[in-house]
Amino acid sequence: MKSNGDQLIVLSWTGKYDDIDVKPGVLLYDNERSYGDQNTKNLLIHGDNLLVLKTLELEYAGKVKCIYIDPPYNSQIVFEHYSDKMEHTKWLRLMKARLEILRVLLSGDGVIFVQIDNRELHYLKVIMDEIFGRQNYRNSIIVNSSTKKPTVQHDTVERLNTGYDTILMYSKEEDLRIPNPFIEVDNQKNSGSWHSLWHSTNNPVYRFELFGITPKQGEWRWSERRTFKAIDNYVKLERYMDCYTFDYDNQDDFDFHYKQYLERNNLSVKDFEVVKLNMNSKPVYYIPPSNKVFLSENWMDLKVNGDLTDFETECNEFILFRILDWISSPGDLVLDAFLGSGTTAAVAQKMERRWIGIESGEQCYIHCISRIKAVIDGKQDGISKAVSWNGGGGYKFMELAPMKD
Ligand SMILES: C[S@@+](CC[C@H](N)C(=O)[O-])C[C@H]1O[C@@H](n2cnc3c(N)ncnc32)[C@H](O)[C@@H]1O
Incomplete structure (x- = not known):
């Protein structure tokens, strides 16, 4: 039986290794x-x-x-x-x-x-x-x-x-x-969404203090530098939004202003990630609406x-x-x-x-x-x-x- 180190499990059947003598044709x-x-x-x-x-x-x-x-x-x-x-x-x-x-x-x-x-x-x-x-x-x-x-109805199949x-x-x-x-999906109403910055991967690389919280297990998804930049961005965005009548509970309102801010400042989504503390005191990051699935x-x-x-x-x-x-x-x-x-x-x-x-x-x-x-x-x-x-x-x-x- 052919075996090479990591190939210790193989399927066996009668005739498997009978050579098929294949030669190139024309x-x-x-x-x-x-x-x-x-x-x-x-x-x-x-x-x-x-x-x-x-x-x-x-x-x-x-x-x-x-x-x-x-x-x-x-x-x-x-x-x-x-x-x-x-x-x-x-x-x-x-x-x-x-x-x-x-x-x-x-x-x-x-x-x-x-x-x-x-x-x-x-x-x-x-x-x-x-x-x-x-x-x-x-x-x-x-x-x-x-x-x-x-549709044929049977009691058993x-x-x-x-x-x-x-x-x-x-x-x-x-x-x-x-x-x-x-x-890309058309005609689908997409809203932005907020996701937990903490995830369970047991890798202590990103266990820095954030909003007074230092994870004892799991870690933050992003590096310290990236995270604090995103918090800074959120503060800037809030300041900008304060100039408008804005319903903080309305995701569509937030999406609209976020997009407008990027356009006015010639920024891309990658340039302008945002992180905030949500109502349950959990750090969350924002994913803007997209027609990409x-x-x-x-x-x-x-x-x-x-x-x-x-x-x-x-x-x-x-x-x-x-x-x-x-x-x-x-x-x-x-x-x-x-x-x-x-x-x-x-x-x-x-x-x-x-x-x-x-x-x-x-x-x-x-x-x-x-x-x-x-x-x-x-x-x-x-x-x-x-x-x-x-x-x-x-x-x-x-x-x-x-x-x-
Ligand atoms: C499931 S069909 C493929 C259908 C194809 N994907 C399509 O969209 O029409 C499998 C095809 O493999 C061919 N086939 C089976 N054994 C073959 C072989 N030894 N050499 C070349 N073609 C073979 C069959 O004739 C059959 O047309």
């Missing part, structure tokens, strides 16, 4: 099926992803910024366009072999997202810990998979409906810092399924939009090795990322080609409006050459 350029600008680096590849990934390894090791895959969930359903019915250990082996190569393809600052439901989630997590390192596990993001079913899919997220390197993602792992505002094609497990373009917007920049390389109807490629194209999509089924010829051609022609659907997409670009179609005996 990718043949298909001019007929390619479309648009042929100077593009975008690749749509038809073939089994294990061999294709092994082939790509030669040129793309360490070059992919963002990998998103939505592999078969092993739901035991035979769909119209592919079978999702596999023996459990075969599914594990399939995933392990591909994830190992995907890790090699990721760049040092790269991130991988794997979407799955609860049937294989927990096994997948353990395999990914083993391949990517548990220290590189970042998040389990959940997206909404609930469907409106006819086998189990509860799940209602969500999970997207496991791993980095390649442990020290990678990622942007703090947020969404910082995201947690709860992405239940996004539905799993898209509705742009007749592909049964088409993913919602807005999930990919949120991921790529967060983790990648225009020009970065994005890869999906289980492309299905082409969602990742369509979104990457509209967001001006370079992309590689791999799909072994006929849907590569049918769904992916027609969908991506339409995107290049400027079709308005999915995320098009959100990114002001007008068309352009192209892709090269590659066919994995049949293996010779």
Whole structure:
């Protein structure tokens, strides 16, 4: 059994270490099926992803910024366009072999997202810990998979409906810092708010006296210098507000005057933090109103399924939009090795990322080609409006050459 220091826990199954002898194959350029600008680096590849990934390894090791895959969930359903019915250990082996190569393809600052439901989630997590390192596990993001079913009343059920899919997220390197993602919300009345300056982290670094209080446990959130500057700011603000009829209990009034003070003095929120003692004699700091909502792992505002094609497990373009917007920049390389109807490629194209999509089924010829051609022609659907997409670009179609005996 493979073991290296911190990898003392591994998932074991019959046949796990049976070597899969994968050798790079040959990718043949298909001019007929390619479309648009042929100077593009975008690749749509038809073939089994294990061999294709092994082939790509030669040129793309360490070059992919963002990998998103939505592999078969092993739901035991035979769909119209592919079978999702596999023996459990075969599914594990399939995933392990591909994830190992995907890790090699990721760049040092790269991130991988794997979407799955609860049937294989927990096994997948353990395999990914083993391949990517548990220290590189970042998040389990959940997206909404609930469907409106006819309400059938039963007294008993086998189990509860799940209602969500999970997207496991791993980095390649442990020290990678990622942007703090947020969404902008319109038409929502936001008010400023006050939060306790004390928090429970048992770190005595910031236990200075403040308004006559010295914490015996926990600490103040901010350094002494920052805190006293913010108290000073509050005093200045109070002096300014004293010139106006001002209701101290009305948060909207305070928000209004705070904003006006910043504008008049050409200050930003960062330049002008404020701290005060609240009515319960607790030091509190102020967070001004904002239309930014910082995201947690709860992405239940996004539905799993898209509705742009007749592909049964088409993913919602807005999930990919949120991921790529967060983790990648225009020009970065994005890869999906289980492309299905082409969602990742369509979104990457509209967001001006370079992309590689791999799909072994006929849907590569049918769904992916027609969908991506339409995107290049400027079709308005999915995320098009959100990114002001007008068309352009192209892709090269590659066919994995049949293996010779
Ligand atoms: C859940 S679907 C992906 C759906 C996709 N995210 C979309 O938005 O349409 C999984 C896809 O993986 C493909 N697939 C399964 N095994 C594969 C393999 N070994 N190589 C390449 N593609 C594979 C299936 O044919 C299927 O289209």
